[in-house]
Amino acid sequence: MAAACLSVDDLCVNFGGLRAVDHVSFAIESGRIHGLIGPNGAGKTTIFNCVTGFYRPTSGRVRFLEHDITGFRPDQVAKLGIARTFQNVQLFASLSVLDNVLVAKHGHMRTGVLAEGLGLPFVRKQEHAVRDTAFGLLDFLGLADLHRKPAASLPLGHQKRLELARALALEPKLLLLDEPASGLNTSETQALGEMLGRVRERFALTVLLVEHDMGLVMNVTDVITVLNFGRKIAEGTPKDVQNDPEVIKAYLGETAGAGRG
Amino acid sequence: MRCGDFRVSYASDERIFETRLPPVALAALLALLALVPLVAGTYWLDVLNRIGIAIIGAIGLNILVGFTGQISIGHAAFLSVGAYSTAILEVKAGVPFWLAIPLAAGLTSGFGLLFGVPSLRLKGLYLAIATLAAHFITAYVIIHWERMTNGVLGFNVPPATVFGFPLDSDARIFYLIFALVVPAVFFAKNLFRTKVGRAFIAVRDRDVAAAVIGVSLYRYKLLAFVISSFYAGVAGGLMAHHSRIVFPDAFSLLVAIDYLAMIIIGGMGSILGSIYGAAFMTLLPEVLKLGATSLTGVYPNAFGLIASARDIVFGLAIIFFLMYEPQGLARIWMRFRSFWKLWPYAY
Numbered sequence: 001m002a003a004a005c006l007s008v009d010d011l012c013v014n015f016g017g018l019r020a021v022d023h024v025s026f027a028i029e030s031g032r033i034h035g036l037i038g039p040n041g042a043g044k045t046t047i048f049n050c051v052t053g054f055y056r057p058t059s060g061r062v063r064f065l066e067h068d069i070t071g072f073r074p075d076q077v078a079k080l081g082i083a084r085t086f087q088n089v090q091l092f093a094s095l096s097v098l099d100n101v102l103v104a105k106h107g108h109m110r111t112g113v114l115a116e117g118l119g120l121p122f123v124r125k126q127e128h129a130v131r132d133t134a135f136g137l138l139d140f141l142g143l144a145d146l147h148r149k150p151a152a153s154l155p156l157g158h159q160k161r162l163e164l165a166r167a168l169a170l171e172p173k174l175l176l177l178d179e180p181a182s183g184l185n186t187s188e189t190q191a192l193g194e195m196l197g198r199v200r201e202r203f204a205l206t207v208l209l210v211e212h213d214m215g216l217v218m219n220v221t222d223v224i225t226v227l228n229f230g231r232k233i234a235e236g237t238p239k240d241v242q243n244d245p246e247v248i249k250a251y252l253g254e255t256a257g258a259g260r261g
Numbered sequence: 262m263r264c265g266d267f268r269v270s271y272a273s274d275e276r277i278f279e280t281r282l283p284p285v286a287l288a289a290l291l292a293l294l295a296l297v298p299l300v301a302g303t304y305w306l307d308v309l310n311r312i313g314i315a316i317i318g319a320i321g322l323n324i325l326v327g328f329t330g331q332i333s334i335g336h337a338a339f340l341s342v343g344a345y346s347t348a349i350l351e352v353k354a355g356v357p358f359w360l361a362i363p364l365a366a367g368l369t370s371g372f373g374l375l376f377g378v379p380s381l382r383l384k385g386l387y388l389a390i391a392t393l394a395a396h397f398i399t400a401y402v403i404i405h406w407e408r409m410t411n412g413v414l415g416f417n418v419p420p421a422t423v424f425g426f427p428l429d430s431d432a433r434i435f436y437l438i439f440a441l442v443v444p445a446v447f448f449a450k451n452l453f454r455t456k457v458g459r460a461f462i463a464v465r466d467r468d469v470a471a472a473v474i475g476v477s478l479y480r481y482k483l484l485a486f487v488i489s490s491f492y493a494g495v496a497g498g499l500m501a502h503h504s505r506i507v508f509p510d511a512f513s514l515l516v517a518i519d520y521l522a523m524i525i526i527g528g529m530g531s532i533l534g535s536i537y538g539a540a541f542m543t544l545l546p547e548v549l550k551l552g553a554t555s556l557t558g559v560y561p562n563a564f565g566l567i568a569s570a571r572d573i574v575f576g577l578a579i580i581f582f583l584m585y586e587p588q589g590l591a592r593i594w595m596r597f598r599s600f601w602k603l604w605p606y607a608y
Binding site for chain 1: 447448449451452454455456457458459460462463466467469470471472473474475476477478479484488530
């Protein structure tokens, strides 16, 4: 078995009296696209928020490659090489498409306030270098023509692509995608699936995907973890998971599950 | 003819100025500026000096409020720290002014760092109230630390001297002020062409997304306070040298509000807007005063009325800009310019 890129061990998250995540463990192998599915409120986004440092888990550990990242701040997690997108797109509305990507190049520039304010030549040089990579990314995702537009003026499909471009600009090793297909129509979703394949090929990424669109999940993922009410109820290849009685019960309800089973 | 917006190199995209003309115009403006003291009377020199100081202060506030989105009504406190530290360093410690101003600005930065700490937890209105507390704490210390500040009376500041040459007239202090205004503008302009400036705007627009791509919110919020209060420290130091006296009433809460009005009217998140706003807010009372003087022949009471008219006009101006031109004078200027660039072929 390949080395684990991300492993979540015995994770619990309580919100007051509610246990949103209940002793969940799973590991993602490097280079895989790993799906995380479950009905609404199953705890998927909560796990994302624990991995990316927005929540501190009540108990359990999160490990990324050789680091224990439990309790890290979001920017520290980002610097180690984990990028994410959001369920509802979170762009810098007033910045241009290009600048949105450039913000993510933040960690790749070695310049200080003084040098920048004085406009020293080495700052210009680094700025040009990051602009090159940012343009390359926009080109790859088909947004290069729009690079001067304010992010807020793009249609949702493009905004989602821009958010992906921004995440990729971090040069992450692990990419967390939170419902990338929500709000997209069937053909857009199909295009997204193809793009994910290309992205993985080009950037040698590991991907953790939360998604409700089962067509997409079954198509692109290698392994799927299924959650329900904060608990892990199944894990396996898309085919295994589809036939798992627990999963059918969780999605379709008790009687339907019994009728089928 | 220019009929569109073509940029074929990064350099053109990153240029400080949008068109070819301004560098020439800028050089002309600088030359003109250098000649001003030769022709302007003391009255207008004084007004220009105050505009120059306000420009530095307003850029500082705009970096914090307009660009980084951290609302502060403590700017008068930052100015007062700059002014008092400059004055105390010079008068009590005998530090020469060219060293006192940067030292005081550094001190003000430290002060800004301290009062920026609440911004790590508080946002919006709550942060505004925390900075208000900073204002009152500072005002209290200044009034009660009499040994250093001479309490409510304040104290006189001797004129700055450069190579034994006292800057004791409006014309001489003019050169000092504008020798600092020009680099202050360019420094800020440069900052917003690259990494740090973008990170500030990212924190303002969407702090969650900024954090998730590696921008440390702690670092950048505090950095915004530090840079902002450094500008305020310089502006304060110049105020001390311009009015040659420091006293608590010169840094009342109204001063903080005036500065907020400058950046609202001039344009939030715009360096040039800070300049327009500083000029507008300094010129408006002068224009009103001139109006009143010409009216005294007809209506002897005009001067008394003007005092209250000032506040009413300011209030109305702020409301007008918030409602109809939230991006301020900077936006009006941009529309005006693009109109003439394409005129008469507007379509």
